[in-house]
Amino acid sequence: MFKVFPALAVMDRVKGVELSGAEIVVRCLQEEGVETLFGYPGGAVLYIYDELFKQDKVRHVLVRHEQGAVHAADGYSRSSHKVGVCLVTSGPGVTNAVTGIATAYMDSIPMVILSGQVPTHAIGQDAFQECDAVGITRPCVKHNFLVKDVKDLATTIKKAFYLAATGRPGPVLVDIPKDITTHSCEFQYPESVSMRSYNPVRKGHAGQIKKAAQLILEAKRPMVYSGGGVILSNAAPRLTEFVRLLGFPCTNTLMGLGAYPGTDRQFLGMPGMHGTYETNMAMQNCDVLLAIGARFDDRVIGNPAHFAQNPRKIVHIDIDPSSISKRVKVDVPIVGNIPDVLDDLLALLKADARRPEAAALEAWWKQIELWRARDCLKYDRKSKLIKPQFVLEKLYEVTKGEAFVTSDVGQHQMWAAQFYKFDRPRRWINSGGLGTMGFGLPAAMGVRMANPGATVACVTGESSIQMCLQELSTCKQYRLPIKIVNLNNKYMGMVRQWQQFFHGNRYSESYMDALPDFVKLAEGYGHRGVLIDKPADVEPALREAFARKDELVFMDFITDQTENVYPMVPGGKGITEMILSEEL
Amino acid sequence: MRHIISILVENEAGALSRIANMFSARGYNIESLTVAPTEDASMSRMTVVTVGSEDVIEQITKQLNKLVEVVKVVDLSQAEHIERELMLIKVRAGARERDDMKRMADIFRGRIIDVSDNTYTIELTGDGRKLDAFIQALDQGAIIETVRTGASGIGRGNRVLRV
Numbered sequence: 237m238f239k240v241f242p243a244l245a246v247m248d249r250v251k252g253v254e255l256s257g258a259e260i261v262v263r264c265l266q267e268e269g270v271e272t273l274f275g276y277p278g279g280a281v282l283y284i285y286d287e288l289f290k291q292d293k294v295r296h297v298l299v300r301h302e303q304g305a306v307h308a309a310d311g312y313s314r315s316s317h318k319v320g321v322c323l324v325t326s327g328p329g330v331t332n333a334v335t336g337i338a339t340a341y342m343d344s345i346p347m348v349i350l351s352g353q354v355p356t357h358a359i360g361q362d363a364f365q366e367c368d369a370v371g372i373t374r375p376c377v378k379h380n381f382l383v384k385d386v387k388d389l390a391t392t393i394k395k396a397f398y399l400a401a402t403g404r405p406g407p408v409l410v411d412i413p414k415d416i417t418t419h420s421c422e423f424q425y426p427e428s429v430s431m432r433s434y435n436p437v438r439k440g441h442a443g444q445i446k447k448a449a450q451l452i453l454e455a456k457r458p459m460v461y462s463g464g465g466v467i468l469s470n471a472a473p474r475l476t477e478f479v480r481l482l483g484f485p486c487t488n489t490l491m492g493l494g495a496y497p498g499t500d501r502q503f504l505g506m507p508g509m510h511g512t513y514e515t516n517m518a519m520q521n522c523d524v525l526l527a528i529g530a531r532f533d534d535r536v537i538g539n540p541a542h543f544a545q546n547p548r549k550i551v552h553i554d555i556d557p558s559s560i561s562k563r564v565k566v567d568v569p570i571v572g573n574i575p576d577v578l579d580d581l582l583a584l585l586k587a588d589a590r591r592p593e594a595a596a597l598e599a600w601w602k603q604i605e606l607w608r609a610r611d612c613l614k615y616d617r618k619s620k621l622i623k624p625q626f627v628l629e630k631l632y633e634v635t636k637g638e639a640f641v642t643s644d645v646g647q648h649q650m651w652a653a654q655f656y657k658f659d660r661p662r663r664w665i666n667s668g669g670l671g672t673m674g675f676g677l678p679a680a681m682g683v684r685m686a687n688p689g690a691t692v693a694c695v696t697g698e699s700s701i702q703m704c705l706q707e708l709s710t711c712k713q714y715r716l717p718i719k720i721v722n723l724n725n726k727y728m729g730m731v732r733q734w735q736q737f738f739h740g741n742r743y744s745e746s747y748m749d750a751l752p753d754f755v756k757l758a759e760g761y762g763h764r765g766v767l768i769d770k771p772a773d774v775e776p777a778l779r780e781a782f783a784r785k786d787e788l789v790f791m792d793f794i795t796d797q798t799e800n801v802y803p804m805v806p807g808g809k810g811i812t813e814m815i816l817s818e819e820l
Numbered sequence: 821m822r823h824i825i826s827i828l829v830e831n832e833a834g835a836l837s838r839i840a841n842m843f844s845a846r847g848y849n850i851e852s853l854t855v856a857p858t859e860d861a862s863m864s865r866m867t868v869v870t871v872g873s874e875d876v877i878e879q880i881t882k883q884l885n886k887l888v889e890v891v892k893v894v895d896l897s898q899a900e901h902i903e904r905e906l907m908l909i910k911v912r913a914g915a916r917e918r919d920d921m922k923r924m925a926d927i928f929r930g931r932i933i934d935v936s937d938n939t940y941t942i943e944l945t946g947d948g949r950k951l952d953a954f955i956q957a958l959d960q961g962a963i964i965e966t967v968r969t970g971a972s973g974i975g976r977g978n979r980v981l982r983v
Contacts, residue, residue: 375845378888379888382833432983433889434888558885558886561875561878
């Protein structure tokens with residue numbers, strides 16, 4: 237037959253056929269190569285939904301709550317390096333999305349949120365389902381737009397994708413009034429956009445990179461501290477090459493796990509409040525600290541005054557100048573795109589015959605091994621109760637370390653970060669910055685959508701999972717066989733832990749008295765539920781669940797209620813002032 | 821330390837609130853803020869007077885630069901610059917005070933721009949300290965109303981801020 241459609245598409249471009257705003261939105265998404273869109277319909281976006289109905293290039297995933305849509309788009313992005321996209325309606329659609337947007341903002345996740353708005357003539361009239369979306373989201377987006385003319389729509393959406401994905405990534409919201417979706421104009425999707433006020437850097441300053449190389453070569457007690465920026469910029473292979481070339485010890489932050497292989501000897505574990513003993517000791521006692529795509533977060537360096545007590549030279553590579561010398565003064569700042577900077581740095585080091593002093597490095601490693609020998613993650617393996625750490629070790633074994641693991645927020649999150657060794661980037665998906673309970677399940681949906689066929693586990697707790705539980709219904713609709721590992725200790729575990737340590741065992745409101753029967757609940761949503769309350773049943777239950785390739789299995793592990801996360805640096809303390817498990 | 825920061829920003833709805841919001845969200849001070857379009861109508865120029873340590877000022881300029889609509893940022897106080905502020909002040913000027921008030925305005929190079937039976941409105945330009953001094957010099961009971969624009973600033977000589 238005739239190739240009617242492609243020919244028409246070409247003519248569209250030449251002649252610039254008039255399209256409605258709603259058609260333009262959908263065409264823009266197609267032009268951007270968006271395959272999956274997470275959303276929830278409502279009055280202000282009806283015309284857009286009508287256009288979505290008429291096409292099949294962009295797949296719409298219907299969530300059960302807008303927060304779920306944003307977290308799903310977030311998980312989609314984190315696990316794939318694509319821009320996550322969601323569509324919500326005006327008013328409550330947007331306000332429900334705010335937690336998700338703030339989550340993405342804190343972790344610098346590239347995302348475009350399209351929100352409906354009441355018609356332009358109704359804006360400011362307190363119209364039904366009106367809210368100031370641009371105003372409400374302003375503090376938690378990289379940028380946002382209100383489209384006031386259909387002629388600006390395509391360019392604005394192009395800008396949104398450009399801003400979201402370049403520089404330090406982040407969420408960008410485009411607010412589209414309903415009447416704009418009915419107005420029409422010629423459609424032409426811009427090939428590219430440039431903005432005089434926005435010019436993200438790529439290359440680092442050559443002189444600074446030279447200085448960094450010099451410090452590296454002179455280092456006697458070096459430490460590589462890499463963060464989420466390495467993963468976001470796809471620099472993990474270069475980081476690994478860099479660390480191996482030099483033989484330096486390396487830590488990955490909570491956001492950076494998987495950037496350097498977690499099973500490698502040069503990897504010391506996560507730093508910070510629940511970081512390993514050896515990492516925190518090395519961070520404090522090194523003489524040259526190489527911070528790469530990390531931001532000296534309060535949960536990582538603890539008390540900045542204590543951190544500054546030990547003299548050390550700090551090299552900081554980051555794409556965002558405002559991350560540099562924000563919390564900790566650094567000696568050699570390098571602003572640039574991490575892969576570019578690491579390429580330049582590697583080239584310099586490879587061309588240089590000199591290497592850091594081997595004897596000094598060996599002595600440093602000896603010291604590190606002594607620290608490592610403290611075995612700071614040890615726990616009671618003889619307990620008759622299920623230890624949460626044990627579940628995660630078994631999860632690692634059963635999935636051979638190859639699963640995508642999402643988590644919610646709290647003790648289970650820290651144990652997952654400590655006990656699941658991530659050898660690859662984009663496998664560990666969690667809300668590090670904002671610490672959003674309810675993130676795990678919808679994020680897992682997005683991960684599975686971006687990685688069809690992949691094994692996806694959501695590590696959660698009985699409190700977190702209830703915050704976006706409604707998405708179990710979405711999982712049923714789209715047949716997402718996520719494996720939910722619910723570490724059920726009947727407490728908001730991390731809150732309980734703080735109350736035990738710092739509030740005289742007064743467990744104020746951290747205990748839930750009326751938990752649902754999670755097995756029946758899972759079954760109610762059309763999934764499989766399993767209750768596991770004996771250590772011996774942990775591994776068989778995991779094996780069986782992961783063998784069920786096409787089913788969502790909700791595993792409710794009844795764990796030791798009193799278990800705590802160790803090591804722990806109390807708030808306001810220095811990172812070497814750790815509470816270790818054996819000290820209690 | 822007091823700093824005077826000049827910002828070139830895209831003349832778009834919301835740009836002002838984005839900047840003001842950044843200051844309040846991060847706990848930075850704004851002593852005064854002025855804004856108006858430049859000779860290029862697509863751009864506005866803003867002058868912010870703020871107070872903070874060197875570290876804080878460094879963060880302020882970085883955070884301003886990070887805002888997508890901000891085109892350029894300069895800390896004017898790092899070099900020679902001029903700053904001016906405009907004040908309109910309405911004072912009591914009945915038959916008895918009229919001459920004194922006129923003299924006082926003259927001393928400070930103010931101009932009387934509105935007159936009624938018992939008031940003068942005086943326009944006065946200068947740096948903030950001069951305006952303060954004028955207010956101090958008046959009999960406090962004579963002041964009916966004041967309005968000040970906040971400082972605008974510009975670099976001296978060849979020091980320019982433009983795209």
